[in-house]
Amino acid sequence: MDTPLISKPKEELPSHVSSQLLNTPKETSVERDKPSVSPRSKTRILAFVFLFLVSSASFAYIYCSVCQKTSKAQNKHHKTTRFSPNADKHGTGVIYKKPFYTKLKIPTGNDLPKVDRSASYNLNRLFSQSSSPVDSKQAFGSNGAVAADNAHCSQIGVDALKDGGSAVDAAISTAICIGLFNSFSSGIGGGGFMVIRLPNGQSEFIDFREVAPLLAEPLMFKDNITLAQVGGLAVGVPGELRGYELAHKRHGRLSWSRLLEPTIKLARDGYSISKILAFVLEREHKSISSADGFKDVFLRPDGSPLREGDIGKRVNFANTLQKIADKGSQVFYEGEIAQSIVSYIKKNNGIISLDDLKAYTPVIRETASFTYHGRKIITGAPPTSGTIVGHILNILEEYNLKADDPILSAHRIVEAFKFGFSQRTHLGDPDFVQIKKFIELQQSKEYAEVVRKNITDDRTHSWKYYNPEFDIKDDHGTTHLSVVDKDGMAVSLTSTINLLFGSKLMDPVTGVVLNNHMDDFSTPNIRNAFGLYPSPNNFILPKKRPLSTTSAMVIEKDGKVEYVLGASGGSKILTSTLQVLLNSIDFGKSLKQAIDAPRMHHQLLPNQLLLEPHFPSSIRQGLSKKGHKIDELGLGLCVVQGVHVLDDGTINAVSDGRKFGAPAAY
Template structure:
């Protein structure tokens, strides 16, 4: 009886919580707070408005490449592929040839596609390869150095996407990246600081090699200096000439194999030969009348995002206000339950039966919410992944593109932590990933992001590791509405979710939603972190009085690159002031 009553209440709240759609206005949001001196935004950066096309990415040069490709007659996929390869040159902390990721694509007719080019464990990998003789996790082994890398999927993914949907030639979309590598690019302040920060690791794992280092042991990079990458340019030329084979076969493959021979589970030619991206069925759902199209497993992002939206949809977030105590409590409790489900149920669908449909069932979500208590914080120790009847049991980058015909691409790609494993393939000039850390290297033990995994995400040869990447596209009444995504490790899902809610519920413009201060909860560890200034002292006091552990984040959350379609068809690019992120259109 109690459960039936809750389901009835859930439905009634859903009806009450619906409201008329907000106009996608240019800065219509009004901040409601008990502190008149507070500001909801990390910056007053303004959005970029253009009538025809938009490319938003983590680096201005890469975004310029995307816009230029569309100016040349290319479509959204051409622009996304060109932007991707440009990022592999200008944004080495996350842009990559040696990593992997996910693409969500909505064509001009409204059909949607999802491409999984996530890395895979080498065939030589084993379940306990990162444990010592006592069964304990060997510190940093899955995070730094040669043994941290999975088989790269990035080049295969871009080749597969372009072959199916591209309009311009492969040669044309690769050429801008080659020119950036061979001619050099002026370092931004962030890029110079990043290279200087990791120089000791680069030297440690690449002794005697010159990559990403200035001449002289104590010489540091300075903002504006030209960074030329000749070997990376040669690698890109081989990819330009031979497509996928220019990376997974021939000279580049031999260089990669020679470098990875130093690993405990080396990548060999068979690993490269057998790597293929996988087309998946996108995860779809609705939120207040908007259709949500997101990434399916091996990404956890789509399922988690739709779960979050369905859990909070019954509540009047607009009425309560942005980051009020009620809005915040509901979101924290939803995030707690969703991340518990992520840990238990999500993994590579080629190896584990992921119950995607069951996790999104209204009755299942209502049951997950049945122990929510307004008077006190839930205890994460008492909340595990939900029971499904009948079922057997931080550096990334994002780009968003919209072309002149209304097609849209959302790509999130990664080498995991900043500068990946810190291993550069000698002679090829690109960094390898440290994605093996994204497996549950020991089920139940947290990874570097604090995420806890179960057997569904254990290490197995040829298996893809679970990800939080959440490339997403939204529609309204059958028309393109928003393209959204971010880096941020375990915080990706919550940052994407809050950005969408900021527009739909709180009436923010795209750039305001990106600028808005954010918070994060992921089940374990049982605490909420927030960007400085995200909450008033009154809200913090009220939440803490209910038992919430809530503390400021040391840095920032997310680096969003998003595009919003305004009612008149104008595109608003919203790129994050937390980094070099830039929107470019025409």
């Protein structure tokens, strides 16, 4: 049985408790000179106590009966659950001073479809027709480039650059387009993150992640987790448009309407259904065939889903985008669009209000940065997992991965993944929880040295060895795009609605597909299969952002942009982006080679190593001998988009072939 080599700090008792314990004698002596109590006095005392208890119980019974009748009259159809968490045992900064009471109108969920979380993203069947390795598309230019999930959208981004737009303009224009072509994974009904590296070398991180509604409560999904995945309660307050508008006001050059015009035209006049969208429509046919909004835009006249090459039209969505182009994001958050969205969410048992939309504000945060082999890595701070990227790279930096035995290097990378995911359990929304000390640890090369000494080259270990404090919350979905312009501005943008088609809600009036990011929060008191409780740092609270595994990044070399990287694919985002970076920097591969290379994934829980089909058999066998439990990682489960600025100034953009994307450059 494995014994953790990194010991946990001993839990300290609160100071007032410690002082009481210190002042308590170890043994209590009985004073023999105390006066004795007569039998008659004892009888009187006992009788008085008995009468007092009977009176108190009678009063309590009458009082509770009245309260119960009043409560039933006021809260008919409401379910009440009490949650009373303990004090801050783990130093997370989360201390709930008052108990929470759930008084939401909770639907039974009997009529909701069951969500197969793993199958929703197992696109392996789509790729299993080919036995060939991944062959990603690439483009070269000297002025600018965009790498995205769809060729049309990448070209729309480059057209914005050609018209004099900045990398931010191109990123927004591309992302709006992706929300049309790949509406199952992103769109204006969701949220995301944007890392921007400016031409002057400064950088910023815009957080437009969804937030929990004002009426949200920690235990709202305790009895039915499906409600966090499908229906109105699953919807977090969307942040995408306000995030884009903020970035545009700060760094855009083209008009706001210019960024939306290409997608408006495509949505109104028609766009070609891509291979990936056709596959998702076929898979989700049952759930969308009778759903408002979806059936009107994704089904043929005979009721079958649209197929690859069919022309799709979304006129209502085009009208919505036109209003946003004319009036800005305010019409989405306060105007007629907001009213329609809120009405539809409430119709589906949701709790988002007009006040929720009006109050939404994106946040400009400091980027997280660190060095790796002489490069500067710029990424997002929590609630993303950018600092975990830094922690893993700090662990690996002292190894010579290219020179060492390939099996040993792969093993060390996997072990670093496992230690990294263990650290991720401490993260959360920095506006709600105190995580500064954890971030400092994750960025510390000294701490990485301590962790590295606990990596054993001859074998792996059980999950307990890596000391996860809490359950590891999985997340899903997303789309990513990377942009570089001629002035050296770079944007790494990740957008998401979470599971396929988010909450399975499309407002039929506005055409907006709504996210289900409430599913990214954790629910108290529910242990996982390994006996770990969820992290208090990721519990639901009003206006709080859930934790994300996104890790958009920009890499500098000698003060200039060298790489822009990011990925889509839930928990595999972190490991996939890291492997592309390692393949490029440590193993000297071109960006296309780095993205095409077969990948591995380990997130500690479950304790299994996932390998893509074309992973070298010799390394696969070697890892198995070191004790790794190996399973298959389906292609298409994580997709990387990257841009590489070569030493001679040539810009190379690569879109991962796992999702049939294509880049554009000029």
